[in-house]
Amino acid sequence: MIMVLKIENLVKRYGSLAALKGLNLEVKQGQVYGFLGPNGAGKSTTILSTLGLIYPQDGRIELFGEEVFRGGHYNEGKLVNMKGRIGYMPEHATLWDFLTPLQTLDILGQSFGIPKDERLKRARELLETVNLWDVKDRKVGKLSKGMRQRLLLAQALINDPELLILDEPMTGLDPRGIAEFKDIIRKQKKDGKTVFFSSHILAHVEEVCDTVGVIVRGKLRVEDSIDNIKSDFLKKGGYLILLETSKPVNFDGVEWKVERVSETKYKIKAAADVREQVNDLVWEQGAKILQLMVRVPSLEEIFLKMVNEEDEGHGH
Numbered sequence: 347m348i349m350v351l352k353i354e355n356l357v358k359r360y361g362s363l364a365a366l367k368g369l370n371l372e373v374k375q376g377q378v379y380g381f382l383g384p385n386g387a388g389k390s391t392t393i394l395s396t397l398g399l400i401y402p403q404d405g406r407i408e409l410f411g412e413e414v415f416r417g418g419h420y421n422e423g424k425l426v427n428m429k430g431r432i433g434y435m436p437e438h439a440t441l442w443d444f445l446t447p448l449q450t451l452d453i454l455g456q457s458f459g460i461p462k463d464e465r466l467k468r469a470r471e472l473l474e475t476v477n478l479w480d481v482k483d484r485k486v487g488k489l490s491k492g493m494r495q496r497l498l499l500a501q502a503l504i505n506d507p508e509l510l511i512l513d514e515p516m517t518g519l520d521p522r523g524i525a526e527f528k529d530i531i532r533k534q535k536k537d538g539k540t541v542f543f544s545s546h547i548l549a550h551v552e553e554v555c556d557t558v559g560v561i562v563r564g565k566l567r568v569e570d571s572i573d574n575i576k577s578d579f580l581k582k583g584g585y586l587i588l589l590e591t592s593k594p595v596n597f598d599g600v601e602w603k604v605e606r607v608s609e610t611k612y613k614i615k616a617a618a619d620v621r622e623q624v625n626d627l628v629w630e631q632g633a634k635i636l637q638l639m640v641r642v643p644s645l646e647e648i649f650l651k652m653v654n655e656e657d658e659g660h661g662h
């Protein structure tokens with residue numbers, strides 16, 4: 347598997363504030379990687395480091411297999427080469443309000459040295475991709491927030507990048523805008539491109555990403571496929587079982603929590619999957635299962651739990 351981005355033990359301090367505390371991260375070719383974390387976790391700091399826009403104090407960064415940063419220094423030559431293969435949409439980007447979308451892309455294309463005919467063709471393609479062709483001649487200052495976001499995405503795509511890095515791209519978009527954005531990301535994946543985008547909103551990455559990295563307080567808490575993250579936590583799901591019996595059931599030697607709720611009813615609460623053991627008991631002692639509930643945590647819960655666990659552990 348080809349690694350598009352690899353970060354090892356990245357350390358970034360802003361004065362006395364440690365924003366990245368030995369961050370490790372791997373993005374493989376063709377992945378749509380969701381970089382999730384609460385506000386202030388270090389997402390933008392990670393992205394800015396990857397692009398050589400700030401100076402981390404320590405660690406390593408590889409882009410497309412080439413080492414562009416090590417131990418506090420960028421290899422500027424390599425970085426410039428690799429950046430030609432990257433498209434970037436910053437968190438706080440500015441557009442020229444007095445230009446039109448078409449002019450905006452044309453000027454950007456010029457700066458990339460793309461010849462005029464090709465530039466116009468490319469601009470048209472991109473504006474169609476992001477659904478802005480209809481407003482190609484309207485002043486950017488008159489565009490809606492969502493339209494501006496999409497123009498920023500078109501900008502990031504101007505050099506047909508192998509790796510697209512987006513910092514909170516869906517902020518301020520309405521549900522339709524988000525759905526359209528996700529479609530564009532899926533199209534990138536279909537074309538064999540790699541996408542890395544940050545968000546503090548799980549729902550933004552949930553459907554579109556195959557891999558998620560969760561950053562909390564400057565460290566990667568988990569990096570896995572959404573399916574694996576879900577099934578890992580499923581194993582820790584909660585079980586609630588209600589038993590009915592004509593004679594008292596003996597629960598000696600069981601680890602789960604049992605509460606006798608009436609003469610003939612028992613309520614069992616267990617953190618682990620104890621369905622099999624309960625089944626044995628029922629079989630041996632002649633009780634009946636009235637109700638069985640598996641509490642499946644939502645991804646949102648899982649995400650919040652990760653963020654909070656880290657909080658509890660903070661400072662210890």
Ligand SMILES: Nc1ncnc2c1ncn2[C@@H]1O[C@H](COP(=O)(O)OP(=O)(O)OP(=O)(O)O)[C@@H](O)[C@H]1O
Pocket residue numbers: 360363365383384385386387388389390391392437546
């Ligand atoms: N230029 C800076 N000077 C000082 N501190 C900074 C600077 N930039 C970021 N920080 C701090 O570093 C930490 C990480 O910030 P960062 O912007 O990387 O977080 P983030 O995950 O992108 O958050 P958000 O979701 O709010 O965009 C925060 O505590 C932030 O206040």
Ligand SMILES: [Mg+2]
Pocket residue numbers: 389390391437513514
């Ligand atoms: Mg940020």
